[in-house]
Amino acid sequence: MTSDLKWHRLSPISVLFFLGKVVSRLLKDALPGLAPLAVVIFNSDDKAWLTSLIVVGVLGLIITSAILQYLFFQFQIQADKVLINEGVLKRNHRILSFERIQNINIIQPAYFRPFSLVTLQLETAGSKSNEANLAGINSNHADEIKAQVLSSHQEKSILSDAASVDNLTPNDTLEEFDNAKNTVDTIATADIKQLVKYGLTSNAMFWFLVVIAPLFGMMDDVLEKWIGEEGFKSAAEFFGGGVTGSITLVVLIILGLISSMLIFSILGSIFRYYRYRLTLTDDTLKRHSGLLNTHEESAKLAKIQAFVSQTNFIGKRLKVENVILKQASGQTNQQNARSGLFVIPTRTAQQSNKLLSMILSLESPLTNLRSIDRRYILKTWSQLMVIPLLLSILLAIVSESYWPFLILLVGLLIWPLVVLRWKNFGYQLASHFATLRTGFVGFRKITFPLFKVQRVEISQSLIQKRSKLATLKLFLASDRVIIPYIPYDEAMEWFDHVSYQIEMTDKSWF
Amino acid sequence: MEHLSNEQILVREIPRLNTIAFEPLAAKYPMLAAFESFIGWIILLIPATAIDFFVDKFSIPPTAYYGLIGIAVLSTLLGYFGAKVKGFALRERDILYKEGLFWKKQTGVSFKRIQHIDISHGPVERHFQIATIKFFTAGGAFADLKISGLNQSDAEALRTHILEKNGLIGNDK
Structure with missing residues (x-):
């Protein structure tokens, strides 16, 4: 085991990485602040001179700051932990002990490739700030560190594995344990066709929307300035003019936006998951993918908290679903959840069941799902109708007429949607696992080992009490599983059974 | 499969939640909770009264005062009785908690899962x-x-x- 008590610096090429970091920080944090600057430039007499002065100043600042960050970044690998010193003005000393690490990622951005450098990311389950990001180390060195971290896990997990083999016969156990040693199984790959499907079914485009939503306000101004009312009018003229013309134009704009979002989503999927390969070695999952930047991520099977398979309405048509292996995230580390660390794109239902049995060692998927009580429909519908009701009452008072009550007709539209949601609800509890399916037009199915539950909660409203129903909540380190409107007695049984599983399992949840 | 009762586990006689007797919270707590929720609402009156007093053109209708006092009394009662029904139970391996006057809630955390x-x-609270x-x-x-x-x-x-049960004492993790 290498343990050199020396401080290392990253490769000088990593200045490029820090440049990127500074620029992206600047864009994220300082962009709104640049608006007044633009105004200053706009109103000044000598625009060209002032602009070049500011550009040179900002560029100089960015480059200096990147170089300083590179110079101040040092790391040291010890036998059981990584030490990192970074920060120019605000010094930051960080210690990451190997046993806390849940993911090891090796990423090779395009600009590192000629120098055979990589970025090594060591992620823990805790906060986002508590992770090591070594951008620009030799790829051999990265592999060495990775092996070191994984082997330190090994020593721990052999002990806990031995304690938890009670459901296998002794012979089985030994053989399986031996066979499992160092066999690399490719358990999933994805070709271009599958990646395109993933782009269509992953809802990444909605994330894209969320990201650009704040920009919409700005877009309004830009459109007004650039195109102006006249521009819009003449464009509407082109489609026949008048109301029909404007409507056609608006519809076309929306369609254009949606299709460009789809294209973005598909391209994103290809860039991220090109030559996707997921392998299982002993008890370590490894994912390899990427077009320009190659990513290699590793995680221990035991750290997987839940198995999620989900799809949207397109995926339902295409009969494919996407699998996500959820890891402990807490509330602080949503970043991980979004970047979809262990996504397995575009599986058929059978493939995803096979993965489920492989990854959570669940022999057969839970398919006898039970539905929740019908009263859920009425309750959800009434909740959704509160706002339309208040709105119509308010408008009726203001306008002194009964017409606003026509708003309540919206209820007729909502009702079938709520029924759809109710139909999609399905849950099942087995001896060691539970599963919950939710959805609307698509679905999301989560399956998890019961012993990984962190906390159980049963709640019951007055209405539920009258019909002996309750809502069960299971809190996992990665997810919240909420099963509404199930029989109260059954919820109690779940409570007892989950508590029992937590106490009787010797395996660590993490 | 009709019902997921899982006999295999039932015969092991696992501890049941519905047989637990919950312990009430501190005896002073219901009064304290009532007092705190009353004060919380009444404090709202102070800035409102001040504005009313100093700004000539502005006056708060008396109904607003009565309304607020009504809400304060109601929430005081809810605070008191809400605190009365709260309770916890310490078991060998986990801790259970219940609350809720109208929306009842029962929850449990195993010692093993407490960080x-x-x-x-x-x-x-400190005073009491x-x-x-x-x-x-x-x-x-x-x-x-x-x-x-x-x-x-x-x-x-x-x-x-x-x-102590968790063996966490003396362990710096």
Whole structure:
């Protein structure tokens, strides 16, 4: 085991990485602040001179700051932990002990490739700030560190594995344990066709929307300035003019936006998951993918908290679903959840069941799902109708007429949607696992080992009490599983059974 | 499969939640909770009255005052009776908690899942030697269990007991 008590610096090429970091920080944090600057430039007499002065100043600042960050970044690998010193003005000393690490990622951005450098990311389950990001180390060195971290896990997990083999016969156990040693199984790959499907079914485009939503306000101004009312009018003229013309134009704009979002989503999927390969070695999952930047991520099977398979309405048509292996995230580390660390794109239902049995060692998927009580429909519908009701009452008072009550007709539209949601609800509890399916037009199915539950909660409203129903909540380190409107007695049984599983399992949840 | 009762587990006679007798919280706590929720609403009156007093053109209709006082009284009652129905139960391996006058809630955390424990008290709570204990789990903010209105000494005893059970004392992790 290498343990050199020396401080290392990253490769000088990593200045490029820090440049990127500074620029992206600047864009994220300082962009709104640049608006007044633009105004200053706009109103000044000598625009060209002032602009070049500011550009040179900002560029100089960015480059200096990147170089300083590179110079101040040092790391040291010890036998059981990584030490990192970074920060120019605000010094930051960080210690990451190997046993806390849940993911090891090796990423090779395009600009590192000629120098055979990589970025090594060591992620823990805790906060986002508590992770090591070594951008620009030799790829051999990265592999060495990775092996070191994984082997330190090994020593721990052999002990806990031995304690938890009670459901296998002794012979089985030994053989399986031996066979499992160092066999690399490719358990999933994805070709271009599958990646395109993933782009269509992953809802990444909605994330894209969320990201650009704040920009919409700005877009309004830009459109007004650039195109102006006249521009819009003449464009509407082109489609026949008048109301029909404007409507056609608006519809076309929306369609254009949606299709460009789809294209973005598909391209994103290809860039991220090109030559996707997921392998299982002993008890370590490894994912390899990427077009320009190659990513290699590793995680221990035991750290997987839940198995999620989900799809949207397109995926339902295409009969494919996407699998996500959820890891402990807490509330602080949503970043991980979004970047979809262990996504397995575009599986058929059978493939995803096979993965489920492989990854959570669940022999057969839970398919006898039970539905929740019908009263859920009425309750959800009434909740959704509160706002339309208040709105119509308010408008009726203001306008002194009964017409606003026509708003309540919206209820007729909502009702079938709520029924759809109710139909999609399905849950099942087995001896060691539970599963919950939710959805609307698509679905999301989560399956998890019961012993990984962190906390159980049963709640019951007055209405539920009258019909002996309750809502069960299971809190996992990665997810919240909420099963509404199930029989109260059954919820109690779940409570007892989950508590029992937590106490009787010797395996660590993490 | 008709019903998921799982006989195999039932015969092992696992401990049942519905046979648990919950312990009530500190005796002073219902009064304190009532007082706190009353003050919380009445404090709203202070800036409103001040504005009313100093700004000539502005006057608060008396109905607003009555309304606010009505709400304050109601929430005081809810605070009092809400605190009365709260209770906890310490079992060998986990801690259970129940609350809710109209929306009843029962929850449980195994000692094995508790990452750390916090005891806190506000100024009023401190005067009455009452504390709030919070159990942090890995499930994030939603998965933490908070019990307010314990006697200070009980809260501390609870913490020591659970940490000892977990073997966390003397361990810096």
